[in-house]
Amino acid sequence: MKEYRYKINGNLYKVTVGDIEDNNVHVEVNGTAYTVEMEKKTGPKIKPVVRTAATTPAAPPPAVSRPAVAGSKSGIKSPLPGVILEIKVKEGDAVKRGQTLLVLEAMKMENDIKADRDGKVTAIKVSKGESILEGTDLIIIE
Numbered sequence: 001m002k003e004y005r006y007k008i009n010g011n012l013y014k015v016t017v018g019d020i021e022d023n024n025v026h027v028e029v030n031g032t033a034y035t036v037e038m039e040k041k042t043g044p045k046i047k048p049v050v051r052t053a054a055t056t057p058a059a060p061p062p063a064v065s066r067p068a069v070a071g072s073k074s075g076i077k078s079p080l081p082g083v084i085l086e087i088k089v090k091e092g093d094a095v096k097r098g099q100t101l102l103v104l105e106a107m108k109m110e111n112d113i114k115a116d117r118d119g120k121v122t123a124i125k126v127s128k129g130e131s132i133l134e135g136t137d138l139i140i141i142e
Helices: none
Strands: 001-006 012-020 024-029 032-036 075-077 080-087 098-107 108-116 117-126 137-141
Touching: 098 137
Parallel strands: none
Antiparallel strands: 001 012, 012 024, 024 032, 075 137, 080 098, 098 108, 117 137
8 A cells, every 4th residue: 555645725635545456446535435446548558547636536525624724823723634523612611721622533533632721712613523634623712
C-alpha cells in the first residue's frame, strides 16, 4: 500500500492506494474506502497511475465538514478526522480548562475533546453524528 497526502482547494486529504485487481483499485480517502475503476486502454501495457482528483468514487463521498479557511483563534479544533458521538456542553455554558466538551470517534476509538482554557461557550459548530476533518472548528470559547 502507498500513502499520499493531497491538498485540494485548501483541504488536506490522506489517500491510501491499496490492491489493484484487473482495472479496479482499492483506495481509501480520509478513512473512507472506495473501489475505483480505471479506464481500460488498448495497446501496450502501461502501469496504472491513480489520481484522486481525476477519478470518480464508486459511491458519493459522505457529507463532511471542511476546516474553516480563516478559523477563529478562540475555536477548539479537531485534532484528527472522525465522527461526533456526543456533545457535552451547550451554548452559554461556562467551562473550565480540561473539561470534556465533546466525544469524537476516530480510528475506532472514542476521544474526549477538552477545553484548553476557562471561558464561555459562544458557538457549537458541529452536531452529533457529523463527520469532520482534522482542523475543523468544533466549539468556540470566549
